[in-house]
Amino acid sequence: MSITLYVPADAGSLSLGAGAVADRIATAARERGQSVRIVRNGSRGMYWLEPLVEVQCGPVRIGYGPVSAADVPSLFDAGFLQGGAHALRLGPVEELPWLRRQQRLTFERVGRIDPLSLDDYRAHGGYAGLARALGMSGAQIVQEVTDSGLRGRGGAAFPTGIKWKTVLEQAAEQKYITCNADEGDSGTFADRMLMEGDPFTLIEGMTIAGIAVDATQGFIYCRAEYPHAARALRAAIATAGANGYLGANVCGSGKRFDLEVRLGAGAYICGEETSMLESLEGRRGEVRVRPPLPAIVGLFGKPTIVNNVISLASVPVILAKGAAHYRDFGVGRSRGTLPIQLAGNIKRGGLVELAFGVSLRELLYDFGGGSASGRPIRTVQIGGPLGAYVPASQFDTVIDYEALSGIGALLGHGGIVVFDDTVQMARMARHAMEFCAKESCGKCTPCRIGSTRGAEVMDRIIAGKDVDANLTLLKDLCETMLQGSLCGLGGMTPFPVQSALKHFPEDFHHVRH
Numbered sequence: 292m293s294i295t296l297y298v299p300a301d302a303g304s305l306s307l308g309a310g311a312v313a314d315r316i317a318t319a320a321r322e323r324g325q326s327v328r329i330v331r332n333g334s335r336g337m338y339w340l341e342p343l344v345e346v347q348c349g350p351v352r353i354g355y356g357p358v359s360a361a362d363v364p365s366l367f368d369a370g371f372l373q374g375g376a377h378a379l380r381l382g383p384v385e386e387l388p389w390l391r392r393q394q395r396l397t398f399e400r401v402g403r404i405d406p407l408s409l410d411d412y413r414a415h416g417g418y419a420g421l422a423r424a425l426g427m428s429g430a431q432i433v434q435e436v437t438d439s440g441l442r443g444r445g446g447a448a449f450p451t452g453i454k455w456k457t458v459l460e461q462a463a464e465q466k467y468i469t470c471n472a473d474e475g476d477s478g479t480f481a482d483r484m485l486m487e488g489d490p491f492t493l494i495e496g497m498t499i500a501g502i503a504v505d506a507t508q509g510f511i512y513c514r515a516e517y518p519h520a521a522r523a524l525r526a527a528i529a530t531a532g533a534n535g536y537l538g539a540n541v542c543g544s545g546k547r548f549d550l551e552v553r554l555g556a557g558a559y560i561c562g563e564e565t566s567m568l569e570s571l572e573g574r575r576g577e578v579r580v581r582p583p584l585p586a587i588v589g590l591f592g593k594p595t596i597v598n599n600v601i602s603l604a605s606v607p608v609i610l611a612k613g614a615a616h617y618r619d620f621g622v623g624r625s626r627g628t629l630p631i632q633l634a635g636n637i638k639r640g641g642l643v644e645l646a647f648g649v650s651l652r653e654l655l656y657d658f659g660g661g662s663a664s665g666r667p668i669r670t671v672q673i674g675g676p677l678g679a680y681v682p683a684s685q686f687d688t689v690i691d692y693e694a695l696s697g698i699g700a701l702l703g704h705g706g707i708v709v710f711d712d713t714v715q716m717a718r719m720a721r722h723a724m725e726f727c728a729k730e731s732c733g734k735c736t737p738c739r740i741g742s743t744r745g746a747e748v749m750d751r752i753i754a755g756k757d758v759d760a761n762l763t764l765l766k767d768l769c770e771t772m773l774q775g776s777l778c779g780l781g782g783m784t785p786f787p788v789q790s791a792l793k794h795f796p797e798d799f800h801h802v803r804h
């Protein structure tokens with residue numbers, strides 16, 4: 292009898308050697324006359340255990356990890372195909388506390404299914420949301436998304452249903468659904484994991500969006516640094532099309548929806564929605580002045596939904612299980628779940644999907660296990676390179692859009708980058724300015740010039756030159772960038788700088804060299 296094994300084809304797992312592990316298992320099985328079926332699944336998000344090999348043993352999957360190719364012979368010798376004892380044996384994967392304590396709605400299938408198998412997708416609840424949506428009017432679908440309380444997971448946290456309603460209300464012969472898969476924030480990988488581990492969910496979410504607002508064409512703007520995700524998406528799109536889930540007659544409904552993947556070219560600003568539209572139209576990624584909103588004048592001048600991967604990938608479960616089911620998770624105005632990404636100096640880095648309301652402390656210590664270096668965690672940066680630094684004294688703050696803005700932070704795309712007590716905050720402040728200078732699209736002065744001057748001011752502070760006068764200048768400059776920038780890149784670069792100044796002023800006076 293053939294035994295089923297799971298070895299991730301997730302890019303993170305591949306970078307840790309999952310490809311060689313899969314090859315070695317296939318070869319060893321052949322040599323030993325064992326019949327195995329190796330499924331290349333997505334990652335469970337426990338990156339410290341990757342490559343994580345799972346063996347189907349009756350109803351449970353027994354995990355072994357982290358497995359290297361050199362471990363494979365000893366795993367066979369230990370009878371791992373029957374779940375045998377071995378130093379790397381982790382037990383039933385779904386029982387691991389790290390996974391069991393999560394509330395996976397959007398990531399429910401990631402790691403569990405064969406990402407490119409439509410049958411597997413459907414067997415695990417896939418396309419139930421679209422089936423329900425096809426029996427509803429566009430306005431009803433939009434209402435369902437509004438009622439779920441879903442807010443954009445790309446960074447701005449704008450209510451998804453309201454955005455869709457604006458597009459629905461536009462009279463136009465052509466509308467578009469665009470998916471922002473540029474995922475440029477430091478310490479974020481949820482979009483990538485989802486696209487690689489369960490691409491049909493994104494395709495289904497975009498199809499529902501298209502049916503809802505009467506848009507017949509969708510584009511996924513995927514960063515070029517994600518070749519595995521782009522490949523998975525293209526393969527899944529082809530399969531969906533061949534099986535009537537995309538194309539001129541979606542599921543026999545008479546409604547059309549086509550989908551294409553377009554690659555970015557490595558600019559952080561192309562994650563900003565209007566730059567993304569410029570780039571999709573074939574131009575240099577430069578921010579457009581708003582208004583008009585993309586929902587009214589978007590791609591090729593037509594009404595356009597721009598949503599993040601996770602926003603769109605959350606729609607199928609909302610439609611399949613109902614708005615109330617999704618809204619029941621969360622706190623206050625932050626409804627549903629959030630895939631939180633733990634990165635940087637953390638012992639157990641990876642993806643944790645939980646209802647809003649979990650504290651930073653629980654994430655960093657109960658899930659993350661503290662710093663990888665074993666030193667005290669001094670600060671975390673939340674929400675990417677433009678996010679604020681949160682000091683350890685505020686680790687009881689919960690993951691909730693409003694609670695975080697209450698302490699001057701923002702959630703962004705849910706990435707948390709951890710730093711221990713060796714971090715030098717003046718250098719981090721300089722890094723923010725340097726990043727902005729490199730990534731600025733150049734359209735407005737406070738960002739284009741201000742960021743370069745900001746890096747220079749930081750150089751003087753770090754060198755100990757006229758520190759007080761330069762700090763005054765730095766604060767003024769931050770205020771100018773905050774007030775005068777056309778978009779969030781220049782407008783948010785002051786956040787890491789100001790938070791570093793506020794919580795760690797001592798780091799700006801005596802910089803260690």
Ligand SMILES: Cc1cc2nc3c(=O)[nH]c(=O)nc-3n(C[C@H](O)[C@H](O)[C@H](O)COP(=O)(O)O)c2cc1C
Pocket residue numbers: 442443444445446447448449451471472473474475476559560561562563564565597598599600602603778779780
């Ligand atoms: C500088 C900058 C970079 C951004 N990068 C991304 C990104 O990589 N991915 C993303 O989804 N949103 C990004 N955003 C937010 C988008 O402009 C937009 O708000 C989002 O795609 C809308 O989708 P949502 O409502 O589903 O979050 C960025 C914004 C700014 C200002």
Ligand code: SF4
Pocket residue numbers: 560578730731732733734735736738739776777778779780781782
């Ligand atoms: S803030 Fe920076 S990135 Fe944004 S429009 Fe101005 S120059 Fe471009």
